[in-house]
Amino acid sequence: MAGIDHSPPPFFKRGPAPLALLSLYLGCSLSLMVLDHKFHYLELLRQAVAVITTPVQMLAHAPAKGFSQVDEYFANLTSLQKENDQLKHTQLEAATILQRHQHLEEENRHLRELLGVKERLPTGGRLAQILYAARDPFSRRVIVDKGLQEDIIAGQPVVDHLGVIGQVTRVYPLLSEITLITDKDQAIPVQVVRSGLRSVVFGLGNGQLELRYMPANADVQNGDVLVTSGLDGIFPAGFPVAKVIHMERDTTYSFARIICAPVAGVEHFGEVMILNPRAALPPRPTEAEAGRPESGDKPATSKVRRIKRETGH
Amino acid sequence: MQPTFTSSRILLPVRPWFIGLTLVLALLLNFMPTAHWPAMPDWVALVLCFWSVREFRKVGMGWSFILGLAMDVADGSLMGQHALAYVLMSYGASSLSRRILWFPLVQQALQVFPLLLMVQVIQLGARMLTGAAFPGFGYLLGPFVAALLWLPATYLLLLPQYQPVERDANRPI
Numbered sequence: 001m002a003g004i005d006h007s008p009p010p011f012f013k014r015g016p017a018p019l020a021l022l023s024l025y026l027g028c029s030l031s032l033m034v035l036d037h038k039f040h041y042l043e044l045l046r047q048a049v050a051v052i053t054t055p056v057q058m059l060a061h062a063p064a065k066g067f068s069q070v071d072e073y074f075a076n077l078t079s080l081q082k083e084n085d086q087l088k089h090t091q092l093e094a095a096t097i098l099q100r101h102q103h104l105e106e107e108n109r110h111l112r113e114l115l116g117v118k119e120r121l122p123t124g125g126r127l128a129q130i131l132y133a134a135r136d137p138f139s140r141r142v143i144v145d146k147g148l149q150e151d152i153i154a155g156q157p158v159v160d161h162l163g164v165i166g167q168v169t170r171v172y173p174l175l176s177e178i179t180l181i182t183d184k185d186q187a188i189p190v191q192v193v194r195s196g197l198r199s200v201v202f203g204l205g206n207g208q209l210e211l212r213y214m215p216a217n218a219d220v221q222n223g224d225v226l227v228t229s230g231l232d233g234i235f236p237a238g239f240p241v242a243k244v245i246h247m248e249r250d251t252t253y254s255f256a257r258i259i260c261a262p263v264a265g266v267e268h269f270g271e272v273m274i275l276n277p278r279a280a281l282p283p284r285p286t287e288a289e290a291g292r293p294e295s296g297d298k299p300a301t302s303k304v305r306r307i308k309r310e311t312g313h
Numbered sequence: 314m315q316p317t318f319t320s321s322r323i324l325l326p327v328r329p330w331f332i333g334l335t336l337v338l339a340l341l342l343n344f345m346p347t348a349h350w351p352a353m354p355d356w357v358a359l360v361l362c363f364w365s366v367r368e369f370r371k372v373g374m375g376w377s378f379i380l381g382l383a384m385d386v387a388d389g390s391l392m393g394q395h396a397l398a399y400v401l402m403s404y405g406a407s408s409l410s411r412r413i414l415w416f417p418l419v420q421q422a423l424q425v426f427p428l429l430l431m432v433q434v435i436q437l438g439a440r441m442l443t444g445a446a447f448p449g450f451g452y453l454l455g456p457f458v459a460a461l462l463w464l465p466a467t468y469l470l471l472l473p474q475y476q477p478v479e480r481d482a483n484r485p486i
Contacts, residue, residue: 018374018404025374025400029381032393037443042392049386053344056337057387060344135348136390137452138445143389170389177389184446205446 043170047148050172061132125159125275126150131175133269140183140205140267142166146274147174155234157275163240163264164188164228165272176274180266181241182207190241191229195219198229201242201260207267209242211258216249220258233281240264324474327368331473335360336372336380344387351451354459357384358432361399362406362425363463363470366414369407377403390436391443398435402428422463429456 015021036042128144146152148171156168158178166186170177179186184205191198197219201209214220224244230237242260249256339360347353357380364372381396388395405428406413413424433453441447 018408021374022400022404025378026397028378029393029397029400032382032396033391033439033443036392046386046392049382053383053387056340057344060341061346064346132346133349134389135344136388137448138390138440141389185444 046170047172050175054172054174125273126152128158128176128272128274130178130269130272134177140180140203140207141169142178142180142269143175144178144272144274145175147172147176149174152176152274153277156277157235157239158272159239159275160264160270160272163242163262164235165262165264165266167234168274178272181209181262182266188235188241189229189231190226191237192220193225193227194221195224198231201226204259207262208245209260209262211244211260212255214256214258216251216254216256218256220244220247220256222247225263226260233278236275236278324471327371327474329371332364332368332372335470336364336376340380340383343384352454352458354455354462355429355432358399358402358429359459359462359466360470362402362428363466365403365406366410366421366425367471369410372403373407374400374403391439394436394439397439398432401435402432405431418464418467421467422460425463426456426460429459432456 016024032042126146128146131143131145134141134143144158152168152171154168154171154176157164158166158168164181166178166180166183168176169179180203181188181201182203182205184203186203187200189198190201190211197214199211199214201211204210211220211226222244225240226242226244228235228237228239228241240263242262244258245261246259247256248258336357339356342356361372361377361380365377377399378396381394381399382392384390384395384399385392406425409424409428413421416424430453433456437448437452
């Protein structure tokens with residue numbers, strides 16, 4: 001009905017029936033979903049397809065980028081001067097803290113040596129520019145301009161100048177994807193600075209975080225700052241993560257409901273630092289060691305080391 | 314009511330490269346930073362739906378599957394989520410195409426709306442089942458806008474087919 005083709009309609013050669021094709025494609029996409037969600041097997045396929053889609057995405061983002069560059073170019077001179085003054089001021093303030101910090105770092109290293117505790121790893125990193133937020137409305141992720149080419153690997157922590165913003169979850173050849181700490185069920189082991197309590201903070205998916213599994217009488221107050229505890233072996237210890245903003249202690253539940261707001265500019269985009277991956281922690285001494293005779297002596301030494309670490313904390 | 318026959322005006326045959334071009338442009342539009350604005354339509358779904366209705370012999374489930382995969386990778390979403398939704402929409406559109414084209418444009422938009430809504434609902438279902446956060450009802454507003462855009466889209470996408478090859482004053486079309 002739509003248009004009359006020049007060639008006569010192919011009465012006999014019409015390919016497989018639509019229903020057969022439909023079931024083929026449905027099967028393909030459903031198995032892709034299962035493979036991706038349950039087994040995470042598809043990273044290589046993703047990287048391959050990304051080679052084609054990334055240039056198209058760059059092209060689509062080019063106009064917006066151009067506009068913002070023009071906007072920057074014509075930025076008001078006075079506002080830049082004001083910003084410059086402000087930055088100088090904060091630098092001066094920070095300089096004294098930095099000098100003192102270097103001194104403390106040295107002293108801390110010395111004391112740790114005296115105690116025989118394993119040295120804290122120095123954290124280095126790589127600066128990356130956030131390009132855009134991922135289009136997926138179901139999750140909170142951003143894309144940065146460093147990828148496999150720059151030796152970024154999945155799992156590296158990402159911080160900004162205020163604190164932790166997330167973790168690299170997928171790496172493409174030229175880009176990588178960072179899952180923000182506010183993404184639903186994104187977990188980070190934290191420690192309450194004031195009381196030293198350790199717990200895990202989970203993203204809620206609405207821009208806030210929740211400190212779960214804390215007993216109703218736990219020593220947590222409004223305004224408490226949570227920092228990374230470093231127990232996961234991924235995040236270095238001591239980076240600010242969140243601040244407690246709301247608490248509900250209901251005796252009918254066994255756990256308190258503690259809502260936190262992220263400290264870092266998690267949803268404000270700009271430059272971030274991708275921290276180098278930490279050296280692997282010694283393996284955990286588990287009950288499974290009896291079942292593994294080939295690594296019989298390893299868990300014992302790691303247990304000693306772990307005890308040392310814990311006494312060091 | 315007697316059905317009008319305006320949709321079946323005799324047109325020039327479509328050029329395959331034009332279909333490809335519009336699909337790539339739709340992909341570009343989807344990748345634009347505007348995708349975060351509220352109630353943005355899914356351009357790829359709209360254009361795919363259009364060609365599945367108009368030219369179901371040329372654009373079918375194969376194209377939908379490939380474009381769906383491209384969207385999944387670009388979005389960083391669950392692999393196969395867009396592909397599933399687009400393939401089902403394409404199947405629906407091509408099997409309903411004879412019926413849809415019988416109606417005038419406004420009623421066509423009404424007929425197409427459920428298909429476009431299905432695209433969003435399938436993706437919502439797939440992601441909720443795999444434990445993602447609910448993105449809010451704004452997510453389901455896109456298809457309304459897309460259905461409204463069916464009229465200008467029809468005009469724009471059929472524009473090359475309205476032109477006769479050589480003008481002839483005596484010919485009726």
